[in-house]
Amino acid sequence: MTTPHQDLGRDRDLTHDFDPRAPETFTSAHALYREMRSSCPVAHSTTYDGGFWALFRYDDVKRVLDGRDLFTTSVQNTVPRFAFTGRRPPLHLDPPEHTAYRRVINRFFTRDRIAALEPRVREYAVQLLRPLVEAGEGDVSVAYAQKFPAHVFAAFFNLPTDLAELIKEISAAYVAAIQIVDTDNVVRLSRRLYEIAQAVIDERRARPMDPGQDLTSALMAAEYEGEPLPPDMVLGCVRQLLVTGMVAPSVFIGNMFVHLGGDPGLAGLLRADPSRIPAAVEEFLRLYGPYRGMARTARRDVVFGGRLIKAGEPIALVYTSANRDESVFPDGETFRFDRPNLARHLAFGAGVHTCPGAPLARLMLVTTLEEALARTSAFEVSGEIKMASWAEWGTNSVPMRFTAAPR
Numbered sequence: 001m002t003t004p005h006q007d008l009g010r011d012r013d014l015t016h017d018f019d020p021r022a023p024e025t026f027t028s029a030h031a032l033y034r035e036m037r038s039s040c041p042v043a044h045s046t047t048y049d050g051g052f053w054a055l056f057r058y059d060d061v062k063r064v065l066d067g068r069d070l071f072t073t074s075v076q077n078t079v080p081r082f083a084f085t086g087r088r089p090p091l092h093l094d095p096p097e098h099t100a101y102r103r104v105i106n107r108f109f110t111r112d113r114i115a116a117l118e119p120r121v122r123e124y125a126v127q128l129l130r131p132l133v134e135a136g137e138g139d140v141s142v143a144y145a146q147k148f149p150a151h152v153f154a155a156f157f158n159l160p161t162d163l164a165e166l167i168k169e170i171s172a173a174y175v176a177a178i179q180i181v182d183t184d185n186v187v188r189l190s191r192r193l194y195e196i197a198q199a200v201i202d203e204r205r206a207r208p209m210d211p212g213q214d215l216t217s218a219l220m221a222a223e224y225e226g227e228p229l230p231p232d233m234v235l236g237c238v239r240q241l242l243v244t245g246m247v248a249p250s251v252f253i254g255n256m257f258v259h260l261g262g263d264p265g266l267a268g269l270l271r272a273d274p275s276r277i278p279a280a281v282e283e284f285l286r287l288y289g290p291y292r293g294m295a296r297t298a299r300r301d302v303v304f305g306g307r308l309i310k311a312g313e314p315i316a317l318v319y320t321s322a323n324r325d326e327s328v329f330p331d332g333e334t335f336r337f338d339r340p341n342l343a344r345h346l347a348f349g350a351g352v353h354t355c356p357g358a359p360l361a362r363l364m365l366v367t368t369l370e371e372a373l374a375r376t377s378a379f380e381v382s383g384e385i386k387m388a389s390w391a392e393w394g395t396n397s398v399p400m401r402f403t404a405a406p407r
Contacts, residue, residue, distance in 0.1 A: 293391020
């Protein structure tokens with residue numbers, strides 16, 4: 001006698017339901033994902049080294065994020081897979097192994113610590129926005145969004161700005177290589193990032209810093225079950241942290257400008273009442289969240305929507321689609337203030353691997369809009385928007401015209 005799972009397995013059709021590498025416009029992916037949620041919410045793609053599954057509905061994605069017993073992050077945590085050069089805590093580990101690293105990291109993203117960074121974050125925002133507004137035009141992605149994170153992370157990690165800019169430059173090339181599955185360059189650039197992370201660690205050894213004030217030093221000083229954290233894992237963790245927070249803001253910030261450029265009423269409302277900017281940012285995070293290739297691997301056979309996913313098969317969690325799921329977020333394709341369930345959005349993931357840097361990201365985004373809106377009376381898209389590719393969703397280029405606010 002066969003079980004339902006066996007029946008599904010015998011008839012399993014590994015179709016090619018969508019192409020993650022298809023060219024995109026600012027609206028095309030969301031239009032596709034709306035259709036996928038309706039017609040093919042549990043999809044299979046033959047792209048990327050043997051294929052993968054993709055979940056487009058909120059409840060399915062959340063089931064994976066909450067299902068630590070059924071799904072692991074330690075085998076493949078992104079689609080496409082690109083972790084060829086070592087394990088990088090905490091993302092590449094499951095509890096309880098990952099917990100020692102998260103405990104250290106979480107201490108550096110408290111409300112008080114983030115508040116202390118606010119003046120420097122605002123200073124960097126002003127430095128980068130002012131030339132765009134004064135010129136009356138410019139590419140907000142290239143001239144601002146792709147530079148701002150490096151300045152902020154230099155402050156956060158106690159790094160020289162030029163080193164943070166180098167990390168950002170290498171990270172951008174690394175992501176570009178991942179997107180075209182250029183494995184040789186993925187490995188080469190990842191090793192370069194490891195070299196930089198090792199140099200940061202060596203610098204802390206040569207010139208120690210207070211572990212209470214420096215995250216790298218805190219990881220080097222941390223213990224788990226009475227033993228120091230393994231040096232290779234500390235290296236992997238520093239390597240992960242130096243890169244992760246650079247990418248998402250770079251592709252996300254332009255999304256907010258595109259939306260506001262096309263909705264002058266909303267932009268005017270926020271100029272008139274800046275206290276509503278944090279709520280607007282939260283809705284922008286839901287609407288335009290950049291992650292769609294974060295993944296888990298099934299520990300054993302599991303069924304979603306009548307389709308059998310076998311043990312060992314990777315599953316992309318398409319947050320970008322889940323955050324617009326109409327069953328959770330009514331009228332999910334539109335911007336709405338004061339959604340009663342907005343806190344459920346998955347822009348930063350959920351569960352034990354929720355992005356620890358979310359408080360810093362929110363500060364960066366809110367500060368960006370506060371300064372941009374205060375310094376302008378209007379702005380609009382003035383040229384072709386160029387999009388990032390899977391696994392991120394967002395803008396790589398947004399040419400804009402700016403009208404400076406009266407002085």
